[in-house]
Amino acid sequence: xxxxxxxxxxxxxxxxxxxxxxxxxxxxxxxxxxxxxxxxxxxxxxxxxxxxxxxxxxxxxxxxxxxxxxxxxxxxxxxxxxxxxxxxxxxxxxxxxxxxxxxxxxxxxxxxxxxxxxxxxxx
Numbered sequence: 001x002x003x004x005x006x007x008x009x010x011x012x013x014x015x016x017x018x019x020x021x022x023x024x025x026x027x028x029x030x031x032x033x034x035x036x037x038x039x040x041x042x043x044x045x046x047x048x049x050x051x052x053x054x055x056x057x058x059x060x061x062x063x064x065x066x067x068x069x070x071x072x073x074x075x076x077x078x079x080x081x082x083x084x085x086x087x088x089x090x091x092x093x094x095x096x097x098x099x100x101x102x103x104x105x106x107x108x109x110x111x112x113x114x115x116x117x118x119x120x121x122x123x
Contacts, residue, residue: 080104083100083104084101084104087100087101
């Protein structure tokens with residue numbers, strides 16, 4: 001927070017020789033340069049803070065979307081497990097059961113292809 005400046009009336013009434021104690025400082029070119037640099041630094045800091053907050057918000061939204069997608073995958077996986085468990089418990093081997101198992105086991109993984117052999121230097 002910037003320092004409070006005294007008003008002209010308050011400065012005139014409190015100074016003994018009629019000259020304001022702020023006027024030599026405010027007319028000083030070095031002081032003016034310091035103030036200008038400080039104001040620029042404050043602007044840069046505020047802009048950087050805004051950008052950081054915006055990036056944080058975007059990351060939070062991205063993670064929320066990803067979390068929802070993962071919840072859907074978990075729910076689907078749990079349904080598949082329940083179906084397979086039920087088929088195992090029934091113990092019958094019918095064509096329909098075989099088809100269901102093949103559908104579940106052959107279901108494509110959406111984006112979880114971690115088995116890239118192209119980048120493996122040992123192959």
